[in-house]
Amino acid sequence: MVSENVLGKPKKYQGFSIDVLEALATYLGFKYEIYVAPDHKYGSPQDDGSWNGLIGELVFKRADIGISALTITPERENVVDFTTRYMDYSVGVLLRKAEKTMDMFACLAPFDLSLWACIAGTVLLVGLLVYLLNWLNPPRLQMGSMTSTTLYNSMWFVYGSFVQQG
Numbered sequence: 001m002v003s004e005n006v007l008g009k010p011k012k013y014q015g016f017s018i019d020v021l022e023a024l025a026t027y028l029g030f031k032y033e034i035y036v037a038p039d040h041k042y043g044s045p046q047d048d049g050s051w052n053g054l055i056g057e058l059v060f061k062r063a064d065i066g067i068s069a070l071t072i073t074p075e076r077e078n079v080v081d082f083t084t085r086y087m088d089y090s091v092g093v094l095l096r097k098a099e100k101t102m103d104m105f106a107c108l109a110p111f112d113l114s115l116w117a118c119i120a121g122t123v124l125l126v127g128l129l130v131y132l133l134n135w136l137n138p139p140r141l142q143m144g145s146m147t148s149t150t151l152y153n154s155m156w157f158v159y160g161s162f163v164q165q166g
Contacts, residue, residue, distance in 0.1 A: 037057050
């Protein structure tokens with residue numbers, strides 16, 4: 001990338017690729033001049049078989065080497081030589097770590113609040129109807145294990161039937 005440019009001074013580049021280039025130049029003893037491909041592209045084949053961008057600069061021998069965050073594709077490997085990758089970059093997404101809190105109402109999560117309200121209303125209404133029917137017409141047989149037909153026992157009977165427990 002281009003570092004901050006002061007008027008009248010040449011552009012200065014910085015980054016990992018520039019650091020690698022400077023280390024190679026120091027180790028191998030060569031001088032270099034950096035320029036950007038005229039069309040500011042990485043390189044793709046054209047309809048007439050030529051290449052544009054950085055790959056085109058290398059194919060037409062206007063540049064000796066090209067340093068860039070460039071994807072190695074089979075088409076590009078057919079026209080230029082690549083070194084082995086010296087940096088592997090992958091995109092990641094960072095998220096804030098969730099706080100681990102204990103929610104005592106987590107068991108209610110599978111259903112919406114309106115559905116739980118309907119279930120509770122149904123248990124109350126049917127429990128009240130069972131109580132009234134037992135009060136108006138006492139049963140000849142006992143209901144489950146209940147010995148008395150109080151409102152509490154009627155509600156508990158309906159709830160137990162609903163969740164299929166005893």
